[in-house]
Amino acid sequence: MDGTLSTADGPERSLLAPRNVVIVGASERSAWSAGSFANFERLGFEGKVHLVNRNGGVVHGQAAHQSCADIGEPVDLALLLVGAEAVPDALRDIAAAGIRSAVVLAAGLGESGETGQARQEEIVQLARELGVTCVGPNCLGFLNLVDKVPAWSGRMAELTVGGMAVVSQSGATAHTIAAFASQQDIGVSHVVSTGNESMVDTTAMAAILVEDERVRSIAMFMESIRDAAAFRALAHRAAELEKPIVVLKIGSSALAAEIAQSHTGAMVGDDNLADAAFRQLGVIRVSSLEQLVITAGLLSRTGRLNAGGLGVVSMSGGACDLVADRAEACGVSLPVLAEATTDRLAGFLAAFGTSRNPPDVTGAASARPELFRDAVTALADDPAIGVVAAIHVHPTEERGAVMKERLRIHAPAFTHPDVPVILLDQTIATMDPATVRHLDELGIPLAMTGLDHVVDAVGHAMRWSAWLGEARLPPDRVVTALDLAGADRIWNEAESLALLAEHGVPVVPHAHVSTADEAADAASRLGFPVAVKVVSRDIVHKSDVGGVVLGRESAADVRRAFTDVQAAVDCVQGATSEGALISPMRAGGVELIVGVVRDDLWGLALAVGFGGVLVHVIEDSVVRVLPVTQADVHDMLAELRGSVLLDGVRGSKPVDRDALVEAILQLAQLAERLGDSLESIEVNPLRASGSTIEALDASIIWSS
Amino acid sequence: MDGTLSTADGPERSLLAPRNVVIVGASERSAWSAGSFANFERLGFEGKVHLVNRNGGVVHGQAAHQSCADIGEPVDLALLLVGAEAVPDALRDIAAAGIRSAVVLAAGLGESGETGQARQEEIVQLARELGVTCVGPNCLGFLNLVDKVPAWSGRMAELTVGGMAVVSQSGATAHTIAAFASQQDIGVSHVVSTGNESMVDTTAMAAILVEDERVRSIAMFMESIRDAAAFRALAHRAAELEKPIVVLKIGSSALAAEIAQSHTGAMVGDDNLADAAFRQLGVIRVSSLEQLVITAGLLSRTGRLNAGGLGVVSMSGGACDLVADRAEACGVSLPVLAEATTDRLAGFLAAFGTSRNPPDVTGAASARPELFRDAVTALADDPAIGVVAAIHVHPTEERGAVMKERLRIHAPAFTHPDVPVILLDQTIATMDPATVRHLDELGIPLAMTGLDHVVDAVGHAMRWSAWLGEARLPPDRVVTALDLAGADRIWNEAESLALLAEHGVPVVPHAHVSTADEAADAASRLGFPVAVKVVSRDIVHKSDVGGVVLGRESAADVRRAFTDVQAAVDCVQGATSEGALISPMRAGGVELIVGVVRDDLWGLALAVGFGGVLVHVIEDSVVRVLPVTQADVHDMLAELRGSVLLDGVRGSKPVDRDALVEAILQLAQLAERLGDSLESIEVNPLRASGSTIEALDASIIWSS
Structure with a gap:
């Protein structure tokens, strides 16, 4: 442009x-x-x-x-x-x-x-x-x-x-x-x-x-x-x-x-x-x-909608069935009506119809069109209703003369002061010139065709209107760029974890050690059992080359493990060791993978998924472009297919979602501050158990 | 009725x-x-x-x-x-x-x-x-x-x-x-x-x-x-x-x-x-x-289709994009064309268009309608194509005069001897009388509107045609009713497993024992470690009441376990013990839950799902009404979201799907033979590891 x-x-x-x-x-x-x-x-x-x-x-x-x-x-x-x-x-x-x-x-x-x-x-x-x-x-x-x-x-x-x-x-x-x-x-x-x-x-x-x-x-x-x-x-x-x-x-x-x-x-x-x-x-x-x-x-006709669900009126039971299925599929609620509305509907429908939403006005409304009109108005007046779809045949070239008589009686219901009322022809069709002329003469301002498409559109309109109300755009704010020395070379795990910790991302307690004795001391301090991992900016996949030993239970074991993991550098050409990382073993809880990656078009994007079998089997992960709000991250967690895992499946304790969201937000905000210098950050796993959230491992790649 | x-x-x-x-x-x-x-x-x-x-x-x-x-x-x-x-x-x-x-x-x-x-x-x-x-x-x-x-x-x-x-x-x-x-x-x-x-x-x-x-x-x-x-x-x-x-x-x-x-x-x-x-x-x-x-x-016009995918021709690049997205969403393939077809298309399109499916005939076909016609015919002649959608504006009341000239040149392409060719107007619209008359005059037999709906319909028509060809209905066959003595009371696990084994469902080796010594002997014979489970028709959830002990490594341990699990009957009022079941422990492999349950409308239905976290987290299971064919059960396994687990995720060996299908089919056929007397059979888990398929536990409930 x-x-x-x-x-x-x-x-x-x-x-x-x-x-x-x-x-x-x-x-x-x-x-x-x-x-x-x-x-x-x-x-x-x-x-x-x-x-x-x-x-x-x-x-x-x-x-x-x-x-x-x-x-x-x-x-x-x-x-x-x-x-x-x-x-x-x-x-x-x-x-x-x-x-x-x-x-x-x-x-x-x-x-x-x-x-x-x-x-x-x-x-x-x-x-x-x-x-x-x-x-x-x-x-x-x-x-x-x-x-x-x-x-x-x-x-x-x-x-x-x-x-x-x-x-x-x-x-x-x-x-x-x-x-x-x-x-x-x-x-x-x-x-x-x-x-x-x-x-x-x-x-x-x-x-x-x-x-x-x-x-x-x-x-x-x-x-x-x-x-x-x-x-x-x-x-x-x-x-x-x-x-x-x-x-x-x-x-x-x-x-x-x-x-x-x-x-x-x-x-x-x-x-x-x-x-x-x-x-x-x-x-x-x-x-x-x-x-x-x-x-x-x-939306060009209604503008932003007031809060509320969809009210539906039809003479056809079949149409009511269809609209109910479609509404559910499109995430549109057909709210339960207020008692006053139900009473009002029952006043004229009780003898033959039902007073739920959608009310069943039945074929009786063919001879008595005021039943249809009054049902539409009753729904539009209900505080739970934001839009009414009045399902009825349009006054077309072919059927106009007949339908017009009936619609003339319905017409006042179509100009409700607060709630758009759509005259909805059930299947999608071209609105011929006669239809348009008749509707104009009748003073019916909003007529559409195609139940499926219109219910879907109503769902979009409702969500968009709600979104406007929630002000879901991240507030304009100054992101202080973080200019790091060394953000041009590869960082090792110890450096990565330290940066995360410094910027509010909770990380597992750990010690970066240079000798077997330091390793044993650190393990005693952190508490057994511990994990011992080689530290080397030259090794990407530590466990593949024997650079990780888990569950060491004693100082002697840790000393041996320190020596063992050092051998990993021999497997990777040109790699040198920078010591080892000692951290306490963790059991239970849920493991997530949280990463920020750079997209060519949208810039930095946050991805959240479950570790373990779910990520392998059903590719269960969710993305957002940065910046993200708290509400966005809550939504991300809710959208994961395995979301119920966070509620504590099989006796494990539920994860504190607020704490988890906070940890992810801190990571996202760190990434934003790093800006152009960042290619990706990955925390894998981010462990969540109750309100304890900890990055167990992390890697950062800088833009080259 | x-x-x-x-x-x-x-x-x-x-x-x-x-x-x-x-x-x-x-x-x-x-x-x-x-x-x-x-x-x-x-x-x-x-x-x-x-x-x-x-x-x-x-x-x-x-x-x-x-x-x-x-x-x-x-x-x-x-x-x-x-x-x-x-x-x-x-x-x-x-x-x-x-x-x-x-x-x-x-x-x-x-x-x-x-x-x-x-x-x-x-x-x-x-x-x-x-x-x-x-x-x-x-x-x-x-x-x-x-x-x-x-x-x-x-x-x-x-x-x-x-x-x-x-x-x-x-x-x-x-x-x-x-x-x-x-x-x-x-x-x-x-x-x-x-x-x-x-x-x-x-x-x-x-x-x-x-x-x-x-x-x-x-x-x-x-x-x-x-x-x-x-x-x-x-x-x-x-x-x-x-x-x-x-x-x-x-x-x-x-x-x-x-x-x-x-x-x-x-x-x-x-x-x-x-x-x-x-x-x-x-x-x-x-x-x-x-x-x-x-x-x-x-389908009322085309009848059963010949095998093949969808060919699409349009002058609009936008329409080609849309049809590609829609086809993928509807499971319709847009096949790669034969080299002969590509050459033929290139013969008249090379200068400005592309010769893939959909070929890009571009706006040039507006001045030279024969390009459009020849592209349609080339696609219809391709052996990989079963239906052609020729996307073009219809000769409507409003646009008829202009479109008719062009369509008159296209017309011969719409009567291909083997392949239905649909004149497809991109958005859904009422076909006015002028359109119908013009199409009739032009001799275009099959005109439809709405790209989305038509591609979806083509997908259904193709799958139905293929289904007819595959004869997927189970062959008519005599099911010999199995009239079991005792199929009116509750069966214990030993009886259930025995019935399964007798009817070709592979079950884990096991011994039903009455004393601690018998238990120890059986364990030695079956091989340590073993599981020891109480047998009692009065206890539904054995593990909840301490009726299951796993991983016993020695004869002494098994004797102790036998005594321990007997205590479970004390936890359930009126329960009496019928001994214990000894079976070898199994490790690795994939665990499924396979059940046959009675539905009020459809009768017996087969359900297959994964055990473990997947069933809890994503309700990953698939159902079919009995009888089922081998192909049905293969489809069921393929439809499981976690289906890739069967291919050996994270180093485990792939499951022999044929063997697994066979075991499930045997269970389904047993259920069919049991007919009205059966309320449900559940095998949980059915363990699959390579070609070893074994029911580890089973329960049968009879109709009351």
Whole structure:
């Protein structure tokens, strides 16, 4: 991403909201040109659309200039339809005319092999020199629907205007997302494609959009994240403004990662870590286009939700069954209703239905629609309810006339002052124009289709709203960098443990000794039995070369062990001994592996897992990007599949989770302070027994 | 379910395909009556529709009879619109007129409390006496679209006629399913609702439908299975006819189970076991209405698939990414193409695209549609490909004119002789009439919407097709019942182990001894160290009361241990000792828990899990309904999360899986032979070390 986009009054204003534009490479023979030009008229663009064609003449019924310089008045944006080879000249032309923003459509650049990449780099270099910001290349441009600017080179579906912005690397996918949104009567503010992202990526575009007050939510399709710091800043700003960012990021499969790399040249990165980072940043991640649109679309209408679960009303018992299963699968609660609500429901349902959530209004509500309406209102009034899904057929082209009578009676229930009420058609379907018109006439503001997708979206919306309330972003704070002498070479276990201990990570009592006698003395002081381990910065896996002897019970045994472990250095070429480490043996408790490692994209990341059979058998570990909060670490422990081990399985005493979290946090904070000099810290094992938490072994690797 | 439906020529013929019908309770004042009557004309019913109203007169413009007896000619089916209280008289009336089948709509019976249940039982009793088979009560009836019979009491959407039958307990859900199918241009043969299932349940209806050659697949919505044997027979028959049964069964959440029970009075049962049973029976289980329709709809068009993975063609890189992620999530392989195919693709794509699966045809295929067509055909010709998804916008009302030109060039690729080629619109949408008409004109036979749902459906279709090929149903075989003397009281460990050993389950060498001397002799013979356990049928948890002593190293120790363990009987009131069991200690290996337990619905079920920390921590166990095949047990072992433990983690030797499977199969077969007399067998642990498999302890509980 280019630095030129960093100020709020910079070129991005004209980039996404130009007052006038020029199409460079306009030509009667090009379908792209005709399509692009027609879009301006179709959308009702209020500015001027200039055309440039090398040969001049009349194009699309309008006189074309031979160059931008010929236009003779200021232009905000150029839409470059020219081929890759003609881009440099076009850039010089627009720069000469004072145009500072361009959408570059040309393909055959960064996405197609080394030659293309080299040509793209030349273009970027030139653009920077000329002070021009390019979107693309290899993109379809953008549609700014709220300002009626279609800087878009393809065909354009009929789109509904509203509060959801769409940002996508892929132009075709951007259009698919927007078209699907319109099919669901979800209004779109912008449709932005970034293509090869040579200067502006999806994060940068979203950062512009989030500041626009007409944008209520952002739906992003991403193949890769290029700049974690920029993405983090975007997420922080979005949280501040209480605008949700919903992301469909591909790359959970190896094949998708490979395909994506071949288009964009960017790595998709570690998917688990992306998952964790999104969650920590309050970014909602979904896994299909439908979920992307329905989740971002719902939130663009409701904004942040009040606390509470889902209330459901349906005439169909089958629908109630389905919603219950789906809600559980999506982590959405269907709360037990207050007694007052149950009484209120029983007042009109007792004779035939039930008064739980979901209440069973039965087919009786077909003849008496007020039953349905009153059940919806009763639920919406319940303090435990944050959203109501009123499951009912929509007034479609086919069924509109019949359904409208009934819905006219229901309608007042759909405008509750505190709780969004969704008129939910059970299966996902295109909302035809008749449906939209009827709903508008009925004054029903929020209608959606697809029980599964909507319940899932409600779950995301509830979690996001709760996250905002909990202020789960780590507070801004100054991390004092820790500049260590010697943090450029390999550290031995004794040095590593000492650093941990110095910075508040509890470590097992130990002594670093140089002779067999010192070893025996230390063992007597620490208490038998003890472990004796060779200390040598040259040996990575001490036990593999006989460098560890456990359970020594007497001074004599310890002396022998000291000598024995020294032999380990003979097994590793060039290794020298730095003595031995003596520490008391520990029994019982739970062993964890806690590490901080450097990720190329996200920086330092914390991983926590169980040692022993669980890590080998079920790869039971959880990650987070640093910095982490106390609550994050508590969540990590809770997410481990073997989490119940901490509660004391088979008679062992429960682990003090607060103490364990504190120890892990200290380690994480030490890692943060070490910053760039750190490659990884691993504590293996970190032993937890009751409230005794101890690092039994540790290793630190410094960045080279 | 009633026995009267068991023959192919019985009343069910007229039940779902009556030549003529009578509406009992026809009335101008009833919307149900008007709707039902109108449906017959709307669907073009070819038989007579008689009307009965107590008061006679003219109803819906036709003379009504005062009773069925007055009709004066044979009638196949009665549609009873009368209220619950009038059902008995109506049944007597239709029986007197010789009518043997009735659809009963009345609500307020089995689904509404004890009074209603009692009334329903009286009605069923009466119907049996009268020889009338009732569908319902509390149902909407059925639509037989292929024979144009709408015995359906509600409003009816415009439905497309085709090969997918819909069966559902819930009438509203049946209609929702069928309407969604039509929105997806999936043709429906029948829509059947069974309501309270007083005499005919969804299984019985599906059993009728599966025999109809016009039915190509069955989509079932089930709240409960009432008769496992009948369901099993249905599944066997469907497999024989190679017709898929796709089931959406609710009850994965406790709330849904509770709601369902309140409608239907039937328990939803153990969901994990239902999952296992469906899988063993080749029944496809899905979890949403959309998946139900798209999966059953796809298979109604394609039938059983040839072996092979999924080939994908798209102009959008984003779509290729998405399909790759989704395919992996659904267990669908995107196979590597044969070299010949890659060469063929490279022949026309090399300049700009890639030749993997999915090939990247890029936007170039927009101007040159033959690239897309040829890529589709190349993939369909590849021997590794079983289905091709050609991702492309459909020729909709809005985009039809433009898309049609391109699709006309693509069209020949969509009728491949061996491989179904799906024209797949990326997001799920209603296929409007223009789309259906255009596709028909273009000769494109298989068009669907929604990448996620279709890839998921393709996965189900592939697995089902493979399952048919593997003949995974256990062969029909005679199970010789084992009638054991004493199988009515509690057995002790010695008796249990002896029975297992006698029937081919490997057990640890052991001796059942009565005195301390015998114990010492046995220990010497078996080899030290040994375990000494009290034998007493009165003690369930021997170790809790000091009845187990492990690791005795000498004859003297064993003598002492014999005496020690006898004291256990003093801890359990009324317990008497039956001596002790001596067996050699075992070390290393993997410990499993293998049990057969009785389920109320499915009968005996086999459960396999790991002992030790895994069972406590992650509830790692897998179930199957008996009988099981060798392949089933292999699958069970593979499905255990800790499955890699069997491969020898941390230096232990790998377990001989064949030997382990054989031991488990022997146990399962013994359980089958014990049949009704068995409540449960548990082997805990079953120790596996290399090819040594041994039951170390066992308990059998007999049915009381």
